[in-house]
Amino acid sequence: MSTWPDTRILDLLGIQLPIIQAPMAGATGPAMVIAASAAGALGSMPAAALSLEQLRAALTTIRQGSTRPLNVNFFCHQPPPADAERDRQWKNLLEPYYRELGADFDAPTPVSNRAPFNIGACEVVEEFRPEVVSFHFGLPEKSLLDRVKATGAKVLSTATTVEEAIWLEQRGCDAIIAMGYEAGGHRGMFLTEDLSSQIGTLALVPQIVDAVSVPVIAAGGIADARGIVAAFALGASAVQIGTAYLFTPEAKVTPSHHHALRNTQASDTALTNLFTGRPARGIINRVMRELGPINLSAPAFPLSGGALMPLKAKDEAGFSNLWSGQALRLCKDLSTYEFTRTLAVQALEQLKRT
Structure with a gap:
């Protein structure tokens, strides 16, 4: 060229x-x-x-x-130090979703890393x-x-x-x-x-x-x-x-991510720490709307996603990270x-x- x-x-x-x-x-x-x-x-x-x-x-x-x-x-x-109390508070915040979606709240929390x-x-x-x-x-x-x-x-x-x-x-x-x-x-x-x-x-x-x-x-x-x-x-x-x-x-990309990328307005993205514990821009979905995209209860990076995994398995679109920048349209x-x-x-x- x-x-x-x-x-x-x-x-x-x-x-x-x-x-x-x-x-x-x-x-x-x-x-x-x-x-x-x-x-x-x-x-x-x-x-x-x-x-x-x-x-x-x-x-x-x-x-x-x-x-x-x-x-x-x-x-x-740097991997964060263990914080069992913060992990417990985070999972408790998500408990209503576990009950609604039929996920096993009492099962060991998956590891997000x-x-x-x-x-x-x-x-x-x-x-x-x-x-x-x-x-x-x-x-x-x-x-x-x-x-x-x-x-x-x-x-x-x-x-x-x-x-x-x-x-x-x-x-x-x-x-x-x-x-x-x-x-x-x-x-x-x-x-x-x-x-x-x-x-x-x-x-x-x-x-x-x-x-x-x-x-x-x-x-x-x-x-x-x-x-x-x-x-x-x-x-x-x-x-x-x-x-x-x-x-x-x-x-x-997952089917939910594929659909969201093609059907979301450019204004419908936000920085969120819910999915990993560190700010990342993604398409706004249910958990971001209801808990707020930035929530101080989320465990430190990269641990917060573990408690969301059982919810993601039940409702991928509502509880998975749908990463996207603002130029998607x-x-x-x-x-x-x-x-x-x-x-x-x-x-x-x-x-x-x-």
């Missing part, structure tokens, strides 16, 4: 298009990663919801199906040597980060504030993902828990661009060519797109490959006219 106005990310990551397919835990599998990579974008495999054996199997499939650069994404949270980056995960990186390793919720401890960088991988991480971006650059990130308030899924915030600190993509990207020397990747509210053009105008070198890829046949039903290529062609055409 024709030359993009800023090729720093293309040169840094060895990709053809300044587009990163977002690593969406649960919804992204090898098929999406391979298709996005084939189209020239950076395919991204999420690891947080996978065991090490599952991750190895996924990466083996991807390496067999693609020779293009690969991004593997990890969470960097997300694996943080650790020695085992680092060994998988050393084994498969992905060209890019990205992190959410900050960065791992220095010894592990040094081992990742020693493989030759370029390191990306998410910033939701200027302060986080500066922190990431100072600790060796090769590029910063500037995640605006509009983005779906978990907020990447890690220096603060104050949601009032979170700002939109339009304001966040240029401030981070001005504050750091490494390339910046815009994320949040970008689902069509206009969003890419705007990101370049703000000083970004690339975009990361998530919600739009949930509309592709390669996305592993811009999304189209296209294959991952077709969407990525169409997006790039249209963006270049618009850039020529600017």
